[in-house]
Structures are given as C-alpha cells and as structure tokens.
Amino acid sequence: MNVELITIGDELLLGFTIDTNAAHLARTLASIGVSIVRRATVGDDAAEIAQAVREALDRTGAVITTGGLGPTSDDRTRPAIAELFGRDLVPDEERWDALCALWRERGRGEIPLSNRGQIMIPRGATVLTNRHGTAPGIWLEDEGGRWCAMLPGVPREMRGMLADELLPRLQGRFDAAFTVVRSRTIRTTGIAESKLADVLGPLASGVDGLSLAYLPGQEGVDLRLTSRGRGGIEADEALNQAASQLRELISRYAYGEDGTDLAATILQACEARALHIAVAESCTGGLLGARLTAIPGSSSVVLGGVIAYSNDVKRGVLGVQQETLDAHGAVSEQVAIEMAAGVRRLVGAEVGMSITGVAGPGGGTADKPVGLVWIGVDVQGTVRTHGSRFIGDRAEIRFRSTQAALDILRRML
C-alpha cells in the first residue's frame, strides 16, 4: 500500500523547476489506495540517485522515480538504478527502429544519435511504453519482489505513462480496499476564506467525521472534504451528504465541484439556453477569451470578440462613444457598458462581456488606482455591471477580472 517517491533533477533541487509530478502522483495513487509515505528530491548525480533508491528499497521496497530518462548527458537514472539492481544495459533495437520511424513521421529528419541512450534497457526489465514522448519508462524488480518504477520527468509523458502502464500494474498488485482516501472539492468564488468559515459556522472545521480544508487560490476558495479509512461506497455516501449540507449554506458562492472550471460551467449554462458569447477585453487583452476557448467544444458557444487595448479600437471597432471616453475615462462603468453592447452587436451574439481596468503596475492614479476594474455583462439587452478593486500583481488582477466577469454571468443565468 505504501510507496516512496524520488524526484530526480538538479532543476528540482535548485528550484528551477516546480515539481508538479509529485502532486499528480500523490493524488492519482491515493485514488487506488496507494500512499506516498516519503518524498525525496535528488540531483542529476548517479551516486545520489543510487543511494536514495537503495534507502527507499530497504525501507519500503517500493519506489517510483521521475526524471533523468532523457537523451542528454544529465540524464543518469537508468544506468544508476540498473547498477544498483546488478543489471547491465542492453540495446533494444526494435525500439530504436520504432523511434526512428516516429522521428521521420513527425517530419523532423534524421534522428540524432544521442537518442540511442534511451533504448538502453536494464537486462530483465519491463519496458513501460511512452505514448507521449521518446523516453521509455522502466520497471525493475528483484527476486525478493522489491521494485522500482522509473517514469520520465516531463509532466505530460509522466502522466500518460502513469495512467497507461503503472496504475494497472499497481492495481493488480495491491489489495487497495481498506485505506481508501476520497475527497470532494466544492469550488467557491467571490468570498474570503475567513468569511466562508463564519458562514459555515459549526461545520467550519469538518462535517460528520470528514475533514474540511480551505484552499484559497486566485479562482476563489476551494473547500475540500476528505474521507479517510472508510470503504469506497461508504466514503462516497458521506461525501455526497456533507457536500450537499455545505452547498446549502454557501449556494451563492459555490459554482462547481472538484476540477470544474468556472468557464466550463458558463459554457454549459449558455449552451443549454442557446446563448452565444462575445467578449470585449481591454486590460485582460484576450485572457477571458483564452479561458473560455481553453475548454474543448467551446466553439458552439463562443463566437469571438475584440481585444480593445487602445482607445482607438474601443471607438473604431466597438463603437464606444468619444464623449463617453472623455466624460468618464476608459476605465469606467459607462465604457464597460458600451463595450459589452458594442461587441454583442459587432459579432451578433446574445451575450456580450466586457472588462476594462488598470492592471498595473503602472498607470494608476488616485482616482483610478491599480486594480480598479469595471466589468459589463449584457445578456440580450439586460445589463449588469460591477466595479472592483482587485489586489495582487498584474497577473492576479487580470485573472481575477476574468473570474469576476464569469461569475457575474453565472449569477445572471
């Protein structure tokens, strides 16, 4: 049930790369009842890799590594662990032919010889197929049943190999019934963490033996309920019940569960009502459009929009009146209203969404400080506006503006 995780790479140790693999592995393994009981990070050094894996094998007998399988000279995982298991490396010529074919198919010309390192496989190892890249993964096991699974460090490749190759293998190996950890996350936006706790009152620290965590982020505060030690069905029931209890108290702020993106919620609601969206963005410069169109299938709802960064574009393309700009300035409720109406008209959409603001760090005045943002949402002529002063840096102010705009539309639908 327990495994240790060793993430490999100078870039991790020195902090040049953020370790997203550890989180993904922990979450995915927990869902089948496998716990990561210890996590270590070592650099691209054969001796350090071997030592860390040896210690973990001695303690837990089950090790997953990520990283160090690439074609370049700083990739040392394969030889280091092969030596630890007392295996030599043998070339897998079939794999080489496949690699050459893949390279040609992608139109990248002759494959560099430095890729040959990737087909050197420890004798007796099982290859874990990489459907998303060129570095194969490796499963090595000794006579005593102690094992080490080597996954690549590139997140997309690691995730694919975990799902395709490692999870089925582990599920076959473990009886995963009795330490199931299950969670349910309720996503909220437009309310502070401490205020949420106040609204939840006696449920603020947990519901019915389930723990409750507050995870603030730029999208809002996620509430995570976690069940430990219950069986799978019992856990799901408890989570369902607790989630409904919480949602009842905070329905105004809750927009979805688990990984739901607010943009996806909006697209579903619009599709159900046959509404199409057009966006008019000033300070966010396309970010709202980018968030909406990040969702697969968004083309049935999103028609397009205008990035009206300069006032000329606000006037010339969106039809914002010069007098409105003169009287109220570009960052104003009135301009937000005209932008939303203008883009609806231009694109021929039922819904127009506009954002105009001061994202900073420069450009703020006493009257219109950095963080001031006006949002307009026009649904078939019904207009709602919202002025906020967001805190944070440029990226946060921009992101929060898109989140607020989406939330206004959500409440209107």
Next chain:
Amino acid sequence: MNVELITIGDELLLGFTIDTNAAHLARTLASIGVSIVRRATVGDDAAEIAQAVREALDRTGAVITTGGLGPTSDDRTRPAIAELFGRDLVPDEERWDALCALWRERGRGEIPLSNRGQIMIPRGATVLTNRHGTAPGIWLEDEGGRWCAMLPGVPREMRGMLADELLPRLQGRFDAAFTVVRSRTIRTTGIAESKLADVLGPLASGVDGLSLAYLPGQEGVDLRLTSRGRGGIEADEALNQAASQLRELISRYAYGEDGTDLAATILQACEARALHIAVAESCTGGLLGARLTAIPGSSSVVLGGVIAYSNDVKRGVLGVQQETLDAHGAVSEQVAIEMAAGVRRLVGAEVGMSITGVAGPGGGTADKPVGLVWIGVDVQGTVRTHGSRFIGDRAEIRFRSTQAALDILRRML
C-alpha cells in the same frame, strides 16, 4: 549556510496543491549562498508539525516552514511550534486594530472573529510583516541560536515576506561567500532537446567546469549553466563566457536569457522600431493577446485585435473572403494570410499576427488533423506564414501556436 524546509498542509501531502513555494525558496536562498539541504512535507496535524520541526532543529538548527498560518481551523503551525519552543501565545492587539482597519479599507465590512487566531503570537517571537495578506509570519529563536521562521503558504504572501523580511535577516546572519551557486539560462525555441545536444557537440555536457542542464518545456528548451563553488565575480565571468560560446552555436534558436519571456522580447524589438501589433486569433481564442498584454507596458506596442473563433467573425469583422474559406477551409495558409492582413487594416497596426488551427481534442480530419496550425505574420505588407503540426493536448497546442507565432515575428525583426 544550511537550512531545512518543511512545507505544511494536507493539500500538499495528498497532492491537491502543487508546491511552488519549495522551488521559489530554493532558488532565492541559493542566490545568497543558503542551501536547502532537506525538504519534508507534513499534513495539518500539530503533532506531525512539531515532530518534523524538532528533528530539523536537532539536525540543522535552522528551519523554514511554509503554510498553516491562516485563520481557519486547519491552520496549526503557530500553536504547534510555539509549544515546541515552550512559549505561550499572546494576542497582539495593535495588530488586531491594523487588521480591522485593513478590512474596512478594502470595503469588506466587519472582520470575521475567526481572524483573531492570526494575531496570537508566541511570547518573545519576532513578527515578520505580511504586506500582501493578513497572516503575519513569525521568527522564533531559542537560547542556543536555533531558529524557525514561519512563512504563510499562499505563494504571493510567502514571496513578499521572504523578500521583505527573511532574506535581509538571513543575509545578516550568514557569511555567504564561499558556497555561491550561480546560474545562467539560455532560452531556445523551435529545436528539440536531442538536436540541441547534437548542435552543441563537445559542449553538450558542460562548458569549462560549468554544468549544463537541458530543461524542456512548452516554451522550448532552456539551457541552464550552473557554477558551483566559485566566488561571485569569478562565477559571473565564467558564466558570461560560456553563455556567449553557446549562443554562438545556437543563435538561430536562442531568444533570451534567464526569465525572459519571448513576448517581452518581441515587445522590446517592436518598440525600438516603432511598430504596433494587432492579433487575429482563431484556435488560440485570445491567448496570444493575453500573453503579449501580460507584459507590463505592453500598451505602447499592442493596439488590440480580434478573436475570430467563428467563420462569421473571420468574414464579417476581419474581411476574410468567403471564396477563400470555401476553397481552402478555415485552417489554411490563405486564411491565415487574410486574417493577418485584415486585422492590420482594421486596427491600423504595422504588424498583424494570425493563428488558425485545430486545437482538438475534437474537430480533426485526415486532411486537417488535430494539432495542424497555420500562422501568418504580416509586417507592413511583408508576409511570412508557417504551417505546423504540434503535438500535445489542447492547452499545449494552443500555447505552442502562440510561441511559434512570436518566434516567426522575432526572426522577421
């Protein structure tokens, strides 16, 4: 010179939150010669927190924690470590008044009482001011000089407190001369990791005693040179020299150093030539505009653009010809050319950039598979186009499209 890092939170242990703080801390501390020699992650449990901190104090005597300082019941760092140091918690009423004032100033009404937990300070501790949030940090030190610095878990707050409060304190404490780790990163795009190694030849595994790491990401491959053990001036000289050697070999692919964003490079080059940019985006839906306008000061170069997600918008707003759409389809070189020219005309910009493609996962055909993207860049009537088949998921295909578009413009300037 050595410290241990303990990151606190169920969400980290279970992988619900990605630990970006560890990387930022490692990198920032390394720059002043302080090494994180061990990293541990524990959950929101007072006993576990206390045990991890006790062990680290015994080993290294210097501990930084992140997380668990918030106002809610799952935030247990402060009481756990106070007890470990044998200190009781006393309310800091001055801080409470300041917190109430801040809350009012932001127009958020009466402050919830649950925030009072945040002003309970261990007796004799030094408060580390939080300019970006409500949770103060804490510095606790015992008679033997062993210390623990508690920072918040929210990245923006942690980073601010690290820069404002902890770094100056540590710099005063350590003589940081002799274990300096310095790095220089050369950013490349449009070339695969293994091909880069081939081009670099004998320099592929390091230059002049400096290690060379290959860090592939969706922006391209970063090459990181690292100097260890040299003095500061000597390290900088060696890095400068090695970086020029590498750049000479890969000048076609190298667009900048260290944290440079390709979009920022483009904006500088355009500003120097008094060129203004307009974007016309189909499958990227605003992402190119969002990337360009993410850079502070971009308004002097970026005028705006059109998100032409539907064909109606391509025709009606950008002036793409119906015949062109009929003859070649929306994802074609010809449509990319007309989009770039159309947005230049509409917005009145010297530079028009267009992207049209199949981002997937649906919508691909044998003829126009998922990942096929056409890019057009029109600089004052000089047009360059580029057709690619990008690999990856929807988000990667979209991001890589924007990166390729920016790179085409970079090479044209």
